[in-house]
Amino acid sequence: MYKYFIYLFLFIDILYxxxxxxxxxxxxxxxxxxxxxxxxKLGHVTIYSQKDLKLMQYTTLADxxxxxxLTNLNKNKYGVSSLSISGTKTDVSxxxxxxxxxxxxxxxxxxxxxNSWIExxxxxxxxxxVYRGNSSFAFGSENGIFFIRxxxxxxxxxxxxxxxxxxxxxxxxxxxxxxxxTFESGWSYLxxxxxxxxxxxxxxxxxxxxxDADQRYFYLNIQKNNTDINFGYTDLSKExxxxxxxxxxxxxxxxxxxxxxxxxxxxxxxxxSIKVQISYDNNDIKINEQDxxxxxxxxxxxxxxxxxxxPKESYHDSRVSKFNTLITKxxxxxxxxxxxxxxxxxxxxxxxxxxxxxxANVTSxxxxxxSFDREKTLSLLLQDDYKVNEDLLLVANGxxxxxxxxxxxxxxxxxxxxxxxxxxxxxxxxxxAFYTETYITPTFYNVDYADKNNDKxxxxxxxxxxxxxxxxxxxxxxxxLYSHINIENFIYYTPVGxxxxxxxxxxxxxxxDYSYEFSQDNKLQLNYYITKLSRNFTNSYKGGYVKxxxxxxxxxxxxxxxxxxxxxxxxxxxxxxxxxxxGATYNISKDSSISLKAENLLDKxxxxxxxxxxxxxxxxxxxxxxxxTLSMKWVF
Numbered sequence: 001m002y003k004y005f006i007y008l009f010l011f012i013d014i015l016y017x018x019x020x021x022x023x024x025x026x027x028x029x030x031x032x033x034x035x036x037x038x039x040x041k042l043g044h045v046t047i048y049s050q051k052d053l054k055l056m057q058y059t060t061l062a063d064x065x066x067x068x069x070l071t072n073l074n075k076n077k078y079g080v081s082s083l084s085i086s087g088t089k090t091d092v093s094x095x096x097x098x099x100x101x102x103x104x105x106x107x108x109x110x111x112x113x114x115n116s117w118i119e120x121x122x123x124x125x126x127x128x129x130v131y132r133g134n135s136s137f138a139f140g141s142e143n144g145i146f147f148i149r150x151x152x153x154x155x156x157x158x159x160x161x162x163x164x165x166x167x168x169x170x171x172x173x174x175x176x177x178x179x180x181x182t183f184e185s186g187w188s189y190l191x192x193x194x195x196x197x198x199x200x201x202x203x204x205x206x207x208x209x210x211x212d213a214d215q216r217y218f219y220l221n222i223q224k225n226n227t228d229i230n231f232g233y234t235d236l237s238k239e240x241x242x243x244x245x246x247x248x249x250x251x252x253x254x255x256x257x258x259x260x261x262x263x264x265x266x267x268x269x270x271x272x273s274i275k276v277q278i279s280y281d282n283n284d285i286k287i288n289e290q291d292x293x294x295x296x297x298x299x300x301x302x303x304x305x306x307x308x309x310x311p312k313e314s315y316h317d318s319r320v321s322k323f324n325t326l327i328t329k330x331x332x333x334x335x336x337x338x339x340x341x342x343x344x345x346x347x348x349x350x351x352x353x354x355x356x357x358x359x360a361n362v363t364s365x366x367x368x369x370x371s372f373d374r375e376k377t378l379s380l381l382l383q384d385d386y387k388v389n390e391d392l393l394l395v396a397n398g399x400x401x402x403x404x405x406x407x408x409x410x411x412x413x414x415x416x417x418x419x420x421x422x423x424x425x426x427x428x429x430x431x432x433a434f435y436t437e438t439y440i441t442p443t444f445y446n447v448d449y450a451d452k453n454n455d456k457x458x459x460x461x462x463x464x465x466x467x468x469x470x471x472x473x474x475x476x477x478x479x480x481l482y483s484h485i486n487i488e489n490f491i492y493y494t495p496v497g498x499x500x501x502x503x504x505x506x507x508x509x510x511x512x513d514y515s516y517e518f519s520q521d522n523k524l525q526l527n528y529y530i531t532k533l534s535r536n537f538t539n540s541y542k543g544g545y546v547k548x549x550x551x552x553x554x555x556x557x558x559x560x561x562x563x564x565x566x567x568x569x570x571x572x573x574x575x576x577x578x579x580x581x582x583g584a585t586y587n588i589s590k591d592s593s594i595s596l597k598a599e600n601l602l603d604k605x606x607x608x609x610x611x612x613x614x615x616x617x618x619x620x621x622x623x624x625x626x627x628x629t630l631s632m633k634w635v636f
Contacts, residue, residue: 043133043147043434044468044481050126050153055549056558057583057597059166059174059629061120061128061150066579066606067547067562068130069529070483070509071146072539074608075623078255079200079211079241081118085145085485086509086531087541089609091493094440094460097144101152101221101230103263103279104141108322108347110445111142115257115285116215116234123164123176123633124192124219126153132483133466134438137383137397137418138339139326143438145464145485152221155180155190161636168629171199185224192219198238202621207249209621213238226267233260240289244314246613247293256286273330281322288315296613298449298497299369300356311356311364319350320444328381335388341381349373349444369448370455371407378402395420395434408455409447414439433467442491442498451497458500461488475517483509495614506534522550538609540564540577556585564606572618578604579624595631600624 048064058064062081065073069086076082076091084090094111097104098118105117131147141147158180166174176194193216200211214237222229240253263279289295294310302309328341350373354366379401386394397418404411416438424430442450442457450457466483487505491498511529518524528544542565549558562579583597607620 043131044432044466045132046130048128048130052549053122053125053127054585055551055556056547056560057585057595057629057631058122059597059631060122062118064122064128065118065148067527067545067560069511069513069527069543070132070531072564072606073623074539074606075211075241075621076608077242077244077610078115079209079238080115081623082112083118083146084539085507086529086543087507087533087537087539089539092445094443094491095145097142097147099139099141099147099149100219100232101228101263102139102149102265102277103230103232103261105232105259105261105281106142107283108281108320109283109285109318109349109443111144111440111443115238115255116217116236116259119196119215120150120234121174121176121194121196121217123162123194124152124178124190126151132481133434133464134416134418134436134462137381137399137416138328138341143416143440145462152192152219153178153180153190155188155221155223156182158190159188162633163636164631164633166629166631169627170625171197172627172629173197187222187224189220189222191221193217200625202241204242204248204619204621209241209249210239211241226272228265230263230265231261233258235259240287242610243289243291244295244297245289245291245293246296246310246616247291248610248612248616248619249291249293250289251291253287253289253291258284275326275328277324277326279322279324281324283320284318286315286317289313294359297356300364300366303496308358311358313357315353315355317351317353319352320347321350322347335386337385337387339381339383343377343379343381345375345377345379347375347444370450372405372409372444372447374406376404391423391425391430393422395422403441409442410456412459414459428472431467431469433465435465436462438462438464446491446498449493449497451494451499454497454499457491457498458489460491460500462486477513477515479511479513481509481511481513483511504534506532508532518550521552522548524548536569537567538569540567540574540606554587556587558583569609570618572609572620574607574609574620576604577606578602579606580604591635593633595629595633597629597631599627599629601626 065083071086072084073081074089082091082093083096084093085095092110092112097106098113106113129149134143159182160180162178164176174194174196178192180190182188196215198213202209216235218233220231235258237256240250240255242248243250243253261279261281265277268274290313292312294312295314297311297314300309300311323346326341326343328339331338351368356364356366379399382398384396388394399416402413418434418436420434422432439459439461441459446457463486466481468479468481470477470479485507489500490505492501509529509531514526516524525547531541543563545560545562547560559582564577566576567574580601581599583595585593585595587593603626605622605624607622609618609620611618
């Protein structure tokens with residue numbers, strides 16, 4: 001079926017370069033800011049402008065991620081939102097990379113977004129770029145398939161203060177302060193502080209499953225000329241939801257997580273062709289759980305003696321740190337634009353305390369789960385884009401990685417490559433395609449929770465190609481994206497831990513997008529996607545959305561309907577979801593506004609699959625509730 005669509009749309013247009021002003025003409029000044037950072041050579045990109053974020057009343061990053069095509073946003077066993085590729089459901093996924101102002105905030109332990117950053121408030125965010133395809137070539141970052149790049153507001157553009165507060169049904173509330181200032185010396189800064197109290201719960205077998213949380217965020221961006229300094233901090237204290245309880249009804253448990261990073265970036269030479277970026281990340285996490293039915297703590301279990309090794313209490317305290325440095329140089333010569341670079345990364349995993357209590361009330365000092373706790377990586381980068389003519393651009397990337405790992409994992413080297421073409425024969429008509437060979441290495445988390453008979457895990461090998469077309473005319477824009485991913489050594493979580501499956505996993509996806517501008521301030525957007533998977537579906541594999549946003553005099557408004565299809569997994573049937581949302585903002589003056597938003601009005605949330613124990617009953621729980629939110633903002 002997909003081939004017919006590809007043939008049909010083979011010659012429709014693509015966003016880029018020489019014609020980008022025509023093809024992106026629907027975006028206003030706020031979106032044009034993002035064109036300074038958007039790089040069409042990195043992959044197929046979708047831009048959420050500041051105008052989009054404001055009109056659609058996206059409160060947190062998770063609000064936006066709910067609608068991303070070819071993905072599912074569900075809750076994992078700890079009640080934390082987790083992204084998965086369409087058709088699958090994973091508690092922790094290594095496919096996605098998250099950045100704030102070019103600094104990666106994905107967890108160094110799991111490679112997925114940490115407990116807090118995926119719920120990042122968007123009060124101080126300028127725009128967001130979503131790339132499909134591995135863009136680690138140019139940034140020296142972790143490898144992945146989806147790259148979500150978040151850019152904060154610039155201090156020299158804001159130069160003022162904002163206070164925002166939100167109150168939602170069920171008791172959730174949030175307060176934030178943003179302040180920016182520019183000094184005569186040329187230095188400017190933007191600071192942001194947020195405190196959020198989340199009230200959330202579910203019910204399973206008549207028992208309340210708690211997921212309340214307290215979150216705090218602090219962000220500081222300092223800039224002058226060629227220097228950009230970013231500091232971020234977030235801490236989270238929350239109930240552990242289902243946790244590891246074998247009966248899916250944890251007696252007690254709490255998660256405390258603290259993340260911070262500092263990132264310093266500087267450009268050299270008059271043309272800023274040399275970039276040096278140095279950063280340090282730190283994550284401290286404490287998890288304690290108690291359950292009278294026992295805990296499925298895989299690393300301490302002996303499956304030949306389960307009764308003697310199942311704990312009823314667990315306490316874990318650890319730290320993961322990462323030091324990263326990147327240097328790149330761009331060189332233009334004739335029709336070529338080269339980028340060469342080197343990246344060094346050092347990750348360290350430290351276990352401070354790790355104890356369990358069994359049913360005989362014996363306390364054991366488990367210590368570090370495995371001997372793998374240090375990984376150093378040296379990468380060499382090369383990129384070239386060659387402008388054949390005004391209508392055709394060819395792109396080639398290469399990256400060589402050398403890993404030094406301790407413990408039970410061997411040192412190794414690997415390479416990744418990508419080729420692509422961007423063809424724009426007409427102002428509103430063209431094509432864009434990429435083919436990539438890349439890989440994702442096992443994480444500390446994968447090794448900690450690996451099947452004990454397979455603790456030397458292999459890297460997942462990916463072959464990924466995608467082709468996209470866009471046709472833009474007058475007020476309409478159509479686009480079609482086809483992607484195919486082939487995975488070898490896929491890392492899969494089984495009841496006895498992570499394993500590399502011994503077969504290839506293939507997934508195909510098709511995304512159709514349409515947008516129509518009724519006027520400069522009123523826009524309709526439609527999306528539909530479908531997925532094919534070579535293994536059984538464990539999540540929705542079709543979906544889409546309808547969004548309308550607009551403005552009239554002092555009022556701004558939106559409505560959206562996000563759809564995910566039904567599916568069956570073993571003995572569990574999960575019904576289709578219809579997340580229907582509406583909202584409006586009244587701008588009292590240029591400095592103050594009040595907003596009202598209603599979410600999931602049909603009470604048809606997506607659901608997450610879970611299982612009792614190792615071979616117990618499968619069941620599904622709603623991911624989110626019906627909610628009404630009142631927000632107020634003051635600028636001064």
